[in-house]
Amino acid sequence: MEFGLSEEQRMLQESVAGYLSSSCPLERVREAAEAGVTHDSELAVGLAQLGVQGILVPEDLGGVGMGYLEAALVSEALGSVAAPVGFVASAVMAPVALMAAGSDDQREQWLPAIASGETNVGVAVTERIGIREGSGISCRDGRLQGKAMFVLEGPDADVLLVADESGVLYLVQTANLDITKLKTIDRTRGVAEVNFDGADADLLPGSAGNTDALQRVIDAGRVMIGADTLGAAQKMLDDAVAYAKERTQFNRVIGSFQAVKHMCAEMAAELEPCRSMVWYAAHAMTAVPEDARLMACHTKAHLAETAKFVARTATEVHGGMGMTDLLGLHYWFKRIGFNRQIFGTPEIVREEAARIQNWVRGTAADG
Amino acid sequence: MDLAYSEHYESFRAEVREFLKQHGADSPPRYARGRPSEESVLWQQKLIEHGYAARTIPKKYGGYGADPDPLESHIIAEEFSRAGVRMGHSGDNRLVPTVLELGTEDQKEWLIPPSVRGEMTWCQGYSEPGSGSDLASLTTKAELDGDEWVINGQKIWTSGAQYADMMFCLVRTEPDAPKHNGISYLIFSMDTPGIEVRPLVMMTGEAIFNEVFFTDVRVPKDQMIGKRGEGWFVANNTLKHERGGLGDPNEAERRFNEVVEIMQSETLDGARLMDNPVMRDRLLRLQGQMLAMKYNGMRVLSHFIKDEEPGLPRWIVKLQGCELNHQVAGMAIDALGELGVLYEDSPYLRDEGRWQQRYMLDLGLIIGGGTAQIQKNMIGERALGLPKEPRQA
Numbered sequence: 001m002e003f004g005l006s007e008e009q010r011m012l013q014e015s016v017a018g019y020l021s022s023s024c025p026l027e028r029v030r031e032a033a034e035a036g037v038t039h040d041s042e043l044a045v046g047l048a049q050l051g052v053q054g055i056l057v058p059e060d061l062g063g064v065g066m067g068y069l070e071a072a073l074v075s076e077a078l079g080s081v082a083a084p085v086g087f088v089a090s091a092v093m094a095p096v097a098l099m100a101a102g103s104d105d106q107r108e109q110w111l112p113a114i115a116s117g118e119t120n121v122g123v124a125v126t127e128r129i130g131i132r133e134g135s136g137i138s139c140r141d142g143r144l145q146g147k148a149m150f151v152l153e154g155p156d157a158d159v160l161l162v163a164d165e166s167g168v169l170y171l172v173q174t175a176n177l178d179i180t181k182l183k184t185i186d187r188t189r190g191v192a193e194v195n196f197d198g199a200d201a202d203l204l205p206g207s208a209g210n211t212d213a214l215q216r217v218i219d220a221g222r223v224m225i226g227a228d229t230l231g232a233a234q235k236m237l238d239d240a241v242a243y244a245k246e247r248t249q250f251n252r253v254i255g256s257f258q259a260v261k262h263m264c265a266e267m268a269a270e271l272e273p274c275r276s277m278v279w280y281a282a283h284a285m286t287a288v289p290e291d292a293r294l295m296a297c298h299t300k301a302h303l304a305e306t307a308k309f310v311a312r313t314a315t316e317v318h319g320g321m322g323m324t325d326l327l328g329l330h331y332w333f334k335r336i337g338f339n340r341q342i343f344g345t346p347e348i349v350r351e352e353a354a355r356i357q358n359w360v361r362g363t364a365a366d367g
Numbered sequence: 368m369d370l371a372y373s374e375h376y377e378s379f380r381a382e383v384r385e386f387l388k389q390h391g392a393d394s395p396p397r398y399a400r401g402r403p404s405e406e407s408v409l410w411q412q413k414l415i416e417h418g419y420a421a422r423t424i425p426k427k428y429g430g431y432g433a434d435p436d437p438l439e440s441h442i443i444a445e446e447f448s449r450a451g452v453r454m455g456h457s458g459d460n461r462l463v464p465t466v467l468e469l470g471t472e473d474q475k476e477w478l479i480p481p482s483v484r485g486e487m488t489w490c491q492g493y494s495e496p497g498s499g500s501d502l503a504s505l506t507t508k509a510e511l512d513g514d515e516w517v518i519n520g521q522k523i524w525t526s527g528a529q530y531a532d533m534m535f536c537l538v539r540t541e542p543d544a545p546k547h548n549g550i551s552y553l554i555f556s557m558d559t560p561g562i563e564v565r566p567l568v569m570m571t572g573e574a575i576f577n578e579v580f581f582t583d584v585r586v587p588k589d590q591m592i593g594k595r596g597e598g599w600f601v602a603n604n605t606l607k608h609e610r611g612g613l614g615d616p617n618e619a620e621r622r623f624n625e626v627v628e629i630m631q632s633e634t635l636d637g638a639r640l641m642d643n644p645v646m647r648d649r650l651l652r653l654q655g656q657m658l659a660m661k662y663n664g665m666r667v668l669s670h671f672i673k674d675e676e677p678g679l680p681r682w683i684v685k686l687q688g689c690e691l692n693h694q695v696a697g698m699a700i701d702a703l704g705e706l707g708v709l710y711e712d713s714p715y716l717r718d719e720g721r722w723q724q725r726y727m728l729d730l731g732l733i734i735g736g737g738t739a740q741i742q743k744n745m746i747g748e749r750a751l752g753l754p755k756e757p758r759q760a
Contacts (some may be wrong), residue, residue: 001369001370001371001372001375001376001668001672002369002370002669002672003368003370003665003666003668004368004663004666004669004670005368006368051508056369069368085707105607119662120740197512200657241751241752241753242760244753245752245753245754248674252757253754255747255754256753256754256755256756256757257751257756258740258743258744258756261743261744261747262740262743262744262747263751264747264751264753265742265744265746265747265750265751266743266749268679268683268746268747268751269683269686269743269746270543270687271688272679272683273659273660273662273663273680273683273687274659274661274665275666275680276663276665276666276680277658277659277662277663279368279662279666280368280662280665280680283368283370287368287370288370292544295658298654298658301651301652302656302658302659305655309378346652347648350648350651350652350655351644351647351651353649354613354647354650354651355652359627359631359641359647360641360642360647361628361639361641361642
């Protein structure tokens with residue numbers, strides 16, 4: 001019985017964090033944000049050399065063939081520096097879809113290119129979680145119609161993974177597609193609106209007639225977003241604690257005042273259990289399949305709630321400086337805010353968790 | 368991550384299950400307040416024989432004599448809880464380890480065997496009216512007169528003092544020393560002349576705690592654990608052995624599951640409470656918190672297995688766990704609506720009025736055993752490295 005990270009997992013954590021701390025300081029995040037860059041290609045190349053984009057891709061297809069827990073550790077590391085680079089959609093959700101439902105040809109065509117960082121994949125599954133603004137996608141004769149909203153990593157994608165109204169999955173090349181980047185509070189992440197207008201779609205054959213592959217993609221995405229949130233919230237807490245040790249008022253560092261100390265302690269007390277939750281949710285994806293979906297929902301929702309509290313409290317510990325662009329804390333505040341809304345807000349995801357447990361009458365557990 | 372148990376532990380678990388299947392029905396149904404009943408003592412004896420109580424206490428002091436193994440202890444706790452069978456005890460989870468580690472051979476032989484059997488019961492004399500969170504400021508004094516200590520002063524929040532045979536007690540013996548260095552750890556019979564116990568009735572209607580007054584209480588000089596002036600360190604030394612304790616995540620999960628049952632069986636306007644989306648969301652939110660604490664608990668256990676100090680994941684358990692239990696009880700009461708205020712022997716009473724009792728008791732646990740505010744100071748100072756409040760001279 002061991003609940004924790006292995007030596008190899010800790011080494012992975014250190015190597016990714018080490019690379020990011022030198023290659024993705026706040027100035028880099030700021031530059032990218034101001035230039036409207038949501039997929040910094042230099043960063044992407046460096047990460048690909050560490051195996052980040054190929055983390056889930058099998059070794060014989062050019063990846064490093066690691067598991068969801070390793071992927072979650074990477075996602076956490078990216079969240080902790082608010083990295084302006086794609087990962088959750090391209091390196092996790094897309095490979096999960098290809099491995100669950102892709103043909104051999106599709107896997108061979110796309111997985112090595114994803115692992116090398118050469119191909120970026122955006123993910124259009126939001127309509128399967130909730131429809132807004134008349135979005136929704138249908139497929140007829142291999143062509144897609146309709147509009148997808150909040151396509152994650154869509155603005156920088158070469159290919160999109162798309163779910164239609166019945167949960168069937170397709171790949172669509174983005175050349176000639178009508179893609180509009182949507183500006184959000186979080187300038188470190190790319191999301192797009194896509195109007196398909198009869199675009200050619202390449203069916204992932206394993207997804208026809210069932211929603212298992214789609215569900216797996218969404219579960220994986222939710223766990224990764226949860227991990228990203230964990231990293232971002234931990235960074236905000238660490239900054240708040242560091243500031244509380246350094247900022248002096250009334251001839252004392254403010255962290256010696258209980259009012260401030262308790263804010264920090266409450267953040268730590270709320271956030272620390274989230275780490276175990278993310279680890280277990282990622283572990284369960286393959287090791288405890290009966291828990292996987294419930295844990296993915298709870299991890300998404302609980303991390304969103306906890307990080308909302310941390311984001312607000314950590315900002316407050318910094319006083320007025322916390323609100324400034326100069327300090328830059330807002331990049332993490334906004335990343336946490338973005339993560340909360342994407343792939344289902346806490347109430348929506350918790351309701352799904354209730355259905356999974358058959359707590360809601362008159363709805364199918366897989367609805 | 369490897370959540371599987373090795374063969375050794377799987378067969379250990381099977382043994383525990385088999386024992387519970389055969390003997391579980393003999394366990395006394397509910398823990399009665401007061402002195403352990405005769406059947407409790409018999410049950411304890413059976414548990415010790417099989418190694419499910421006093422497991423790591425050496426055989427010569429009446430225990431089972433196993434080597435400490437946190438995973439075995441965890442499995443025992445888990446299986447007893449699953450079977451709804453009451454656990455045994457190790458005597459007193461503070462006194463017995465303290466004596467074992469720091470007592471003299473005579474003290475060990477005298478105190479440990481009857482304590483683990485449940486024939487010698489203990490209460491803890493630490494808090495005082497003027498010394499709660501700032502325990503080291505305690506003023507109950509003991510002065511040496513010939514071969515005896517003479518104790519004067521008062522303790523408060525003394526659980527079970529009205530039933531206990533013995534007290535382990537912190538007293539000030541060196542009034543001129545700095546406050547942490549002036550305290551000694553004495554043990555004495557509650558029958559000693561000069562001790563007066565006054566029960567403190569709490570908001571639940573029960574008296575769990577007491578005030579204990581000492582007037583010229585004379586205690587033989589050698590009834591001290593550790594040396595003069597080292598009582599503070601003696602008392603703290605045993606805290607490091609404490610596992611689980613307040614805010615246990617397994618308890619939270621059990622209670623949460625009971626609330627799920629209430630939500631599915633109780634109705635309002637003919638519909639299950641579970642069918643009310645607002646109530647349901649509140650339940651789900653608690654489930655998320657409960658699960659986070661559950662896996663945090665597994666992480667802590669994993670550190671203990673490797674004999675590592677878990678640090679932050681452990682230090683937050685009391686604060687978060689007690690709050691969670693309080694919230695779970697509050698949820699049950701709200702699910703019951705008006706029925707949730709019924710108490711004592713009222714008709715329509717649910718679960719013997721347990722939820723109100725828990726709601727109130729759990730608030731007590733948020734305060735007791737180191738208040739939530741003291742927990743936050745500890746987390747802030749020990750885990751986050753924030754400076755202490757400057758002390759006034």
